[in-house]
Amino acid sequence: MKPYILLIAPALVLGACQGPAETAGAEKDKAAAEAAGQPYEGEGPNERIGAAKDRAAEAAEEARQAEEEAVEKARDSIRTEADIEAERLEQEADAVRKAAEQRAEAVKGEIAK
Structure with a gap:
């Protein structure tokens, strides 16, 4: 039984290095x-x-993954830009509210006179 295992072991090791199309071609x-x-x-x-x-399929998969990463980076960039714009608008809104409050206080002061 040991010689049988010695014959199969290299085949398993070599088979593990091959892709599915290469293995089918060898068969x-x-x-x-x-x-x-x-x-x-x-x-x-x-x-x-x-x-x-198999090499072509692997290259296509790597290209698909690279494209997926690029799309995700683009999405992250869009979200970051939106966050920056939202923060700017919030600051602008705070400034408008503060100015409105100051005008309201000024009107209140004129009426009290």
């Missing part, structure tokens, strides 16, 4: 080699095509 290459009565030595055309597909 196709192995089946084609067996059907032709030839030993499969790895790195067949379908495996290489699968590896390229």
Whole structure:
């Protein structure tokens, strides 16, 4: 049983390094080699095509994540700008209220005279 484990362990380690398309391509290459009565030595055309597909899928996923991060940064920027504008408007409103209160006090003082 130990020799069997020794044969499977490298396959599991190598299989873990491959993406799903590369693994499927390797399986196709192995089946084609067996059907032709030839030993499969790895790195067949379908495996290489699968590896390229896996790299393309990984690059597309990385691009999607980068775009998602850029969108989130843009959203954060918009929120920050809105917060700054809201603060400015609140300060302006406070100034208008203070000026109105001062005018009201002045009118009150003129009537008391």
